[in-house]
Amino acid sequence: MRYAAITVTVYLGLSFMMLSAQTTGYPDALYSRPERTRYTETSLHQDVVSFVESLRQKSDLVHVETMGTTFGGRTIPLVIMADPAITSPEEARLSGKLIIYIQANIHGGEVEGKEASLQLMREIAFGKMRYLLDNQILIFCPVFNADGNDALGPNNRPNQDGSPYLAGQRASGQGYDLNRDGMKLETIEGKAFMEKMILRWDPLMLVDLHTTNGTWHGYAITTAPGMTTAGHPGTTEYLQNELFPWVNEKVKERAGYDIFYYGDFYEYPPRTFYGMAAEPRYLTNSIALRNRLSILVETFSHDRFEKRISANIAYLTSLLEYTSVHSLEIQNLTETIDQEVTQEIRSSGGTMQKGVTFEYKQPGQKTDLLVYEVKGGKRTGKRVWFSDVNLMNQYSAAKFAVVPKAYVFPAELAAIAAKLQEHGIEVTQSTQNDTYFGESFTITRLNHDAISYQGHRMASVEGSFNGGSAVMPAGSWYVDMAQPLAYLIFLLLEPASYDGLVVWNYFDDYLVDRNVNSVAVTYPVFKVFSGGSGILSEGLDQDKITAMYNPISGKISVFGLSVEHPSQIEVTTVSGSMIKKLNIPAGRNNCEIELPHVATGIFMVAITSLGKTIVRMVMIRNME
Template structure:
């Protein structure tokens, strides 16, 4: 009996010694610095039997990017994770370093696996990959001038972009930042997580939810994956969040017209440059978490933390079902039976009732200026939720994409995405769909350092001769949706859009008045 008492007291002592975050220590007036995060991870790792703390890459300024692996028993390699039969969940925080709630919530979640034995039992079904501070450089540029519209922390937060001035959550297709390139190559491709929870904080509308959410919005991801999140996981988590904590949650969006909520509630973009869309495009489960900027800092962290916890509990309970669905989708995607995918998309809406606040327009009696103010009374508005995208135009899926060997940069990007690619050995002829470019249009304003390109033209079927040294990308791969999106000439987020072929195409158009897009869609099986 005395031995049990000592064991209990020892465990209690250990729990009391678990580190606290800067947010907690400061009574939620400050957010954690990079040094705080590393110290927290080191402190908890020293007394942990379930943590493998490692580094998956470096920031643009050279900071180590920490990856915390929680598992029971402790594992040290992706191979051990894959052979475990467990569902691998990635928690991602601070991709925008002004949106710090995920960073703090993920640290709290790591700690809870050490202080709550019931919560720790989730590791019987799950392996957790935790990245609390992806935008490490942006985090260190803390200032009270950043995100002044939100309620705290009064000590300030970091900035949205990384040290290149680029938005990490617009980089998933072009891979121009070391942070996202490392995330894709060293976490997505090596650890192969099944579920992503990506934590953010809102910028937009006043509404009645402490947290909003989304899943993959790109229709080229398998609909069964998105439907599972949208129709099974999120409804259950929504119910738990309200019943257990009193937190209202709903699908992410903003009122199209704050003065008239009946005009609609609209979500964000379908393109895979966004992390949760990218993850869905490779047929994995993804959840976007958006804490409400106008809730106080402590509440935003707590809501994000509780949201993560409820998702993890759902995932643990549904592990077998989720793994079975992924296996089925992967098999079908790589079978060669998918003959077409979307190239143009349109947002779709359906009736909804959404909690929000009236915005009132008035004339300032002193200045005569037209101003707006937000009512403090919450109301339920009947409106339309424009929350999904539908395919309105498709293109055929070829047997393979083939392009000349001098486009090494394109080949290297495909490899970074984890796409299988090989070089042709020996000439051959094949029938192909070839895109004839009549003109191209570049955006007038730069976006993320690019004047995005749109190609105009038509496909023609012709016989092409493929030389030795060409790159060959077979489409019978699990990442078919991503291959299609990156290499199709009309893609709104592919390599053509991001200027990878501009120099070649502009020269050809100038010289010949038209150009052949250098990626051929091979229609017949290659016999080599």
């Protein structure tokens, strides 16, 4: 845990309707293009670079780095602001301060966050907002999609009602949506982001600034936490329960803006409001799987340009006031989650299950919703409230898989190992032949979407898991799950994961070479429950053994068996009469016991392995 004294300062006297009205007397280079053109134009990439360079030259709080260079040859500037200034991640860590990363313009036409970042950086460096650096280090990336930003056109953002008249395109210079790269990490910008920001600086919070694509809710700002789905829920719960309520109230108090969850509705009057998608291909969701706080911020596209900028500044200022006060709390939270994820694998890997596909949690929750009124098929310009709208913004697992202690796969799949390492995942190669016990997946069919998406015909597999063992030669790739990124690994490598490497075609060549749709093929990634030099042998664990009766199948299910060693199971009546006896070979951590027709009552299930016996009682109410 981190403990230190922190400074608390809150400035409430700033009007956010036009921040530049409060900041006269700066050199021309420190006014953004919208400020200089009465908010009719947005900044080009060169405008941003010139602004950042002027900021660097004139402020002793600013350090500038380049995240990378785009396909079109444009640099992606990073502005690191600290008081006192720092120039490296090592200095940042020694300061003990919270690191926050604020990114704008991932979609080139959504320009408000870019302009708000420039104005906010100026006010921190020279205005009344220097206090935002008291307990934290802020890293700004104002123009992440630099190529898309400069691909100006009048029809790129039709839902912005010509404000500004020209805006960039959504896609990158190579035609990709950079906000779909969270798992595959294939774009130039995505690779640079992971290497130069996430792995180098390890910010504990990411803020991703967007603008909506045309929804007609009634909010100046909508937000969403990173959806952790299979990951540790701690970051999402903290944002929803602690940070969001405070920040939303503060924005309403200082600027009058209403805030709601990000999403949309598809009928009028609205009956259901659907929230943020769950797939970790989205940037904020992928960051949540890394046990870091991530926030999606969307301004309302139909508001005027200056209001969208103002809304971003109001939100960022309020957010950064909260994080400054709670800097140590956030650092302790993420540190604790890293530790809990690692410990969870050590204690429950090979027995616990997590979701691999997800759906909206039913039935949702009722909420009041502010939207723009429609009468006679036309919008009146008035905002009206609707009650009892079904809010669908939480997810539950639709399909589960066992989380292993490790994954192991052949040396020939070096590209898979490299992709994991690109995410910052620890991957090693075995130095000897090893025998592992766990599960393999047999693929009976490989399917592909008919239409290409982000350069991929996305794939899915059909098949089933089978308990057993695998003998892997020296040089095989070994991924120990006892690391903080365990649940990111899980969703990358599980064959049925809704957004894993199977989906993004990383196993296509391997499977097609083995005639996957003509014969059954074993998925090359083996799930390790025990065995091998990397994992200690385990017998029965009192805390893991469970037995329960399934009235639908008429069977008793037993979970938590010793995978490395065979087990013997006896089912008896309370008085000791034998009902069923069977031997379970090594390699299986669960089994189902089909029972003969017997009377209802309480039965004893005795599981024995390596001379140790654990007994569970099962109530059978109806055997019909």
